[in-house]
Structures are given as C-alpha cells and as structure tokens.
Amino acid sequence: DADVTQTPRNRITKTGKRIMLECSQTKGHDRMYWYRQDPGLGLRLIYYSFDVKDINKGEISDGYSVSRQAQAKFSLSLESAIPNQTALYFCATSDAGTGSSDTQYFGPGTRLTVL
Amino acid sequence: LAKTTQPISMDSYEGQEVNITCSHNNIATNDYITWYQQFPSQGPRFIIQGYKTKVTNEVASLFIPADRKSSTLSLPRVSLSDTAVYYCLVVPFSGGYNKLIFGAGTRLAVHP
Numbered sequence: 142d143a144d145v146t147q148t149p150r151n152r153i154t155k156t157g158k159r160i161m162l163e164c165s166q167t168k169g170h171d172r173m174y175w176y177r178q179d180p181g182l183g184l185r186l187i188y189y190s191f192d193v194k195d196i197n198k199g200e201i202s203d204g205y206s207v208s209r210q211a212q213a214k215f216s217l218s219l220e221s222a223i224p225n226q227t228a229l230y231f232c233a234t235s236d237a238g239t240g241s242s243d244t245q246y247f248g249p250g251t252r253l254t255v256l
Numbered sequence: 257l258a259k260t261t262q263p264i265s266m267d268s269y270e271g272q273e274v275n276i277t278c279s280h281n282n283i284a285t286n287d288y289i290t291w292y293q294q295f296p297s298q299g300p301r302f303i304i305q306g307y308k309t310k311v312t313n314e315v316a317s318l319f320i321p322a323d324r325k326s327s328t329l330s331l332p333r334v335s336l337s338d339t340a341v342y343y344c345l346v347v348p349f350s351g352g353y354n355k356l357i358f359g360a361g362t363r364l365a366v367h368p
Contacts, residue, residue: 145299183343183358184300231299243347244290247299 144168145248147232153254160219162251164232173215174233174245175199175207177226184231190215222255229253260344265363274331276362278344281325289320289327292343294361300343304329331364339366 145166154160164173171192176184176199186199188207196207204226208216219226229252233245262278280289288307292300304311306318306327317330331338341361 181360183360185358229297233299244302244305245300247301250297250299252297 145232145234145246147230147248147251149251150249151252153256154222155256156223158222158255160222160253162217162219162230162232162253164215164217164248166213166232166234166246166248168234168236168246169212170234170236170246171212172235172243173209174235175205175215175217176231176233177201177228178231178250179228187217187230219253219255222253224255227253227255260346260357260359262342262344262359262362264360265365267365267367268334269367270335271333274334274338274364274366276329276331276342276344276364277326278329279326280344280346283324283346284348287324287346287348289318289324290345290347291316291318291329292345292358294341294343300358303342305347334364334366336366336368338364340364 148163174189175187177187178184185201187201187205188199190196190209193209193212206218229250231250232248235243235245260278260280268274288305290305291303293303294300304313304316304318306320308320311318319328341363343358343361
C-alpha cells in the first residue's frame with residue numbers, strides 16, 4: 142500500500158552493527174506495528190503502538206527497540222544485529238473502525254541481511 | 257486467540273473457482289474471520305472479513321456456517337495473478353486488539 146512506506150527497502154549489515162528501519166504512513170492511523178517474516182513462515186509481531194505515547198512489546202521483542210516519533214512515524218532498531226535477525230520486516234498501520242475489527246495496512250517490507 | 261488450520265498449498269487453473277477452507281474450532285463469540293493475501297516480497301493485503309453467513313466483495317466471497325467453526329474463502333475465476341499466499345485469521349472485535357496471528361497460510365498456485 143503506497144500510503145505506508147518503509148526505508149530502506151534492502152539492507153545488508155554486519156553482526157554487531159546498530160540498524161534502524163523506518164516506517165511512515167499518510168493514512169492518518171493511530172496504530173502502528175512492526176512484524177518480521179522468515180522464509181516460508183507467517184508474520185510475527187515485534188512491537189506495536191496505539192498512539193505516540195503508547196509502546197508495547199509483541200511476541201518477539203528481544204533484541205529490538207522502537208520509537209514512535211510522531212503519529213505518522215514508527216522506527217524499529219536492532220541494537221546489535223545478529224545473523225538470525227536476517228528476515229523480511231513489515232510495518233503496518235490500522236485504525237479501528239466502529240462495528241468492525243481492525244484491518245491492517247502493510248508497507249512493502251524491508252529485506253534485512255545480517256552477515 | 258483461536259488457532260486456525262488451513263491447507264498448506266493448493267493448485268488450480270486459470271478460470272476455475274478456488275475454495276480455501278479454514279478451520280477455527282475455538283472461535284469466540286466476538287471474533288471476526290479475516291483473510292489476507294500476500295504476494296512474494298510484498299506485505300499482506302486485506303481481502304475480506306466476515307462474522308457469519310456470507311460476505312461478498314469485488315475480489316472474493318466468504319462463507320461462514322452457522323457454527324462458525326470453519327470458513328471458506330472463494331475466489332471466482334482465478335487468473336495467474338491470484339498466485340499468492342492466503343492467510344486466514346481470527347480477530348477479536350475491535351477494542352484494544354493488538355495483533356494479527358499469521359500462520360503459514362495456503363500457497364495457491366494458478367496454472368495456465
């Protein structure tokens with residue numbers, strides 16, 4: 142979805158380096174999420190934020206941190222990258238509507254390789 | 257959260273109707289059934305969501321029996337561009353819900 146952008150789209154780094162992945166959205170949604178996807182598997186939630194002052198851990202938050210700089214921006218950091226963090230990372234947004242469940246809108250993904 | 261079970265893969269041919277069934281035996285009263293589609297190297301995309309009976313949009317139909325323990329995503333007259341992974345998710349009614357649980361999904365391959 143073009144309303145959710147991620148930078149960079151591809152990144153190769155070395156073990157021990159600090160990496161930041163950025164996500165921006167123009168949908169005006171309050172909720173933002175970071176997921177990772179490993180080959181052949183579904184997505185797993187890393188962190189999520191319901192508004193600028195709200196940050197919550199997902200199921201696999203160890204080794205990651207996030208920053209919600211504004212409603213439209215949500216960054217994911219790998220403090221000290223390790224090879225098993227090699228994966229495809231997705232940012233998503235949602236805006237819970239009345240009478241229905243959240244629909245999440247995903248960015249194009251960042252392919253991260255840690256050597 | 258209710259666990260979902262769906263076939264790992266399916267094959268079809270252009271022009272055929274494809275039905276992907278998902279089981280969710282532990283679905284709760286306030287859960288919705290939601291389907292996403294994912295193309296290689298892209299983020300998942302919402303397809304359809306329903307609570308009971310039948311829902312139809314421009315892309316697909318979703319059939320949910322009265323007991324709601326399963327659901328079927330129906331893709332009419334598939335084309336090569338429908339080749340993707342399809343995820344069935346059970347999502348609680350909005351109210352602080354935080355995450356989607358994606359299983360491995362169903363890999364649909366559409367052949368000429």
